[in-house]
Amino acid sequence: TGQNLWFYAVTVIPLTQLFALEFTNPLWVLLLSPMVLGERLTRMRVLAAVMGFAGILIITRPWEFGISFGVTTAALSAVAFAWTTLMTKKLTRTETVTCVLFYLTVMQAVFGVICAGYDGDIAVPSITALPYVMVIALCGLLAHFCITSALALAPATVVIPVDFARLPVIAVIGMLAYGEALDIMVLAGAVLIFVGNYSNILHETRGPS
Numbered sequence: 001t002g003q004n005l006w007f008y009a010v011t012v013i014p015l016t017q018l019f020a021l022e023f024t025n026p027l028w029v030l031l032l033s034p035m036v037l038g039e040r041l042t043r044m045r046v047l048a049a050v051m052g053f054a055g056i057l058i059i060t061r062p063w064e065f066g067i068s069f070g071v072t073t074a075a076l077s078a079v080a081f082a083w084t085t086l087m088t089k090k091l092t093r094t095e096t097v098t099c100v101l102f103y104l105t106v107m108q109a110v111f112g113v114i115c116a117g118y119d120g121d122i123a124v125p126s127i128t129a130l131p132y133v134m135v136i137a138l139c140g141l142l143a144h145f146c147i148t149s150a151l152a153l154a155p156a157t158v159v160i161p162v163d164f165a166r167l168p169v170i171a172v173i174g175m176l177a178y179g180e181a182l183d184i185m186v187l188a189g190a191v192l193i194f195v196g197n198y199s200n201i202l203h204e205t206r207g208p209s
Helices: 002-009 015-022 025-036 043-060 069-091 097-116 130-153 156-178 184-206
Strands: none
Touching: 002 015, 002 069, 002 097, 015 043, 015 069, 015 156, 015 184, 025 043, 025 069, 025 184, 043 184, 069 097, 069 130, 097 130, 130 156
């Protein structure tokens, strides 16, 4: 579900805004992990979540632009990705990485077909588009393998924020490849989200003082 929401959002909002909203994933992991994994909800985690949601407000600026459907789907995809992260972490306690990855891929394929054909018309990729689709599929599979392996070795609240390294890369790609302007407010909100999550990483790795 999260992946399908993400695929829709990438077609209607700028890449930098999409990825900045996607990076709220760790905030949802922080808030939901006590319920799903039994991890403690510390004051530092709450502070990180507050800073992150302040970053969301800066990025989306609902008082200025309202809330578009694209922004909503991007935000909901982050919530769905957080649930996926937590369920993956829970499954790695009893299942192998290969097993989790296999069933995750199968379920994504099933839901992908449902979302692609909900209107009764499934568009088959052309021969020229097929190589790009294959690259997306292989990169996605590799990314899932890496994140599943990482979650098997470290706490979810530490693993996920490392993903923030993608944001500056995406901002440059969006500017050079798609002519998207660098929005200072989006970058400022993303920095606030990053600072909150990075502070939590330091707290998690050093332990409570």
